[in-house]
């Protein structure tokens with residue numbers, strides 16, 4: 001018999017006890033983060049939660065008050081230069097110079113990274129192509145749409161071929177189509193082996209992209225886990241029955257108890273954990289009661305439920321969900 005020892009992937013980013021205050025305002029109150037290499041990690045929190053502060057600290061732009069911090073295997077306090085060489089940062093606010101063209105912005109970045117001229121030009125052209133900016137490359141960046149600017153911003157970040165990328169709210173303010181384009185590009189980056197540290201205020205974005213999510217609330221990590229793990233922390237699963245005929249709907253409402261009804265949409269919500277066993281007994285019971293819905297759908301709680309449960313002034317005396325997860 002052979003035994004294999006599973007080795008956890010190395011951590012691209014690790015923080016232990018990260019603290020930061022501005023004056024007497026504590027923004028990060030001793031947070032722990034662990035981001036495996038090659039994954040997408042999302043720091044999720046409302047405006048003012050401290051996301052940008054965390055990104056600035058981990059990318060060496062701001063110093064922490066306390067904490068052991070490692071990025072790309074380098075101790076941030078001892079060797080910030082090595083950290084800087086391993087990372088790329090796309091800030092919440094664009095670094096694009098609107099007065100020059102997209103291409104010129106890219107060439108400027110190539111020069112900053114001391115790429116030989118020919119190699120710099122080639123890298124810039126390849127990245128402009130990859131981010132669908134070839135056509136616009138010779139136009140002043142000020143004429144770009146919000147989505148194009150964000151793409152140029154990320155393309156500029158990639159000029160130095162960083163293995164670890166910090167993207168601070170990369171889709172805030174973008175229209176739905178540009179958001180989806182951005183999501184596809186982020187997935188491509190990770191497929192190529194990069195590690196992405198992404199901040200967002202959007203639950204659907206974290207759900208869509210992140211392998212792991214940390215919810216930042218009042219300076220602390222309120223919960224951490226995969227989207228599915230977080231969803232399991234809160235109740236809210238239900239089965240929804242939809243009727244097209246008001247008569248059938250009213251007959252169903254008359255026999256069902258413990259349900260939430262919507263007279264306008266002709267729908268009924270029945271609490272459920274969504275397991276096969278529970279669904280089977282629910283269906284049997286509906287059959288026996290003569291309830292025949294036109295549509296049945298199973299809903300698991302979404303990140304919205306989690307977020308509001310964790311950050312919505314929840315009772316602080318209860319067990320912290322992060323304890324339950326670890």
Ligand SMILES: Nc1ncnc2c1ncn2[C@@H]1O[C@H](COP(=O)(O)OP(=O)(O)O)[C@@H](O)[C@H]1O
Pocket residue numbers: 022027045046047048049050051052053054
């Ligand atoms: N340089 C600074 N000086 C003083 N306060 C700051 C500074 N940077 C951020 N803050 C404060 O720290 C808090 C967190 O800010 P930030 O990290 O930008 O949050 P987020 O990115 O989640 O919106 C906010 O209350 C903000 O006003």
Ligand SMILES: [Mg+2]
Pocket residue numbers: 051052053092168169
């Ligand atoms: Mg911010």
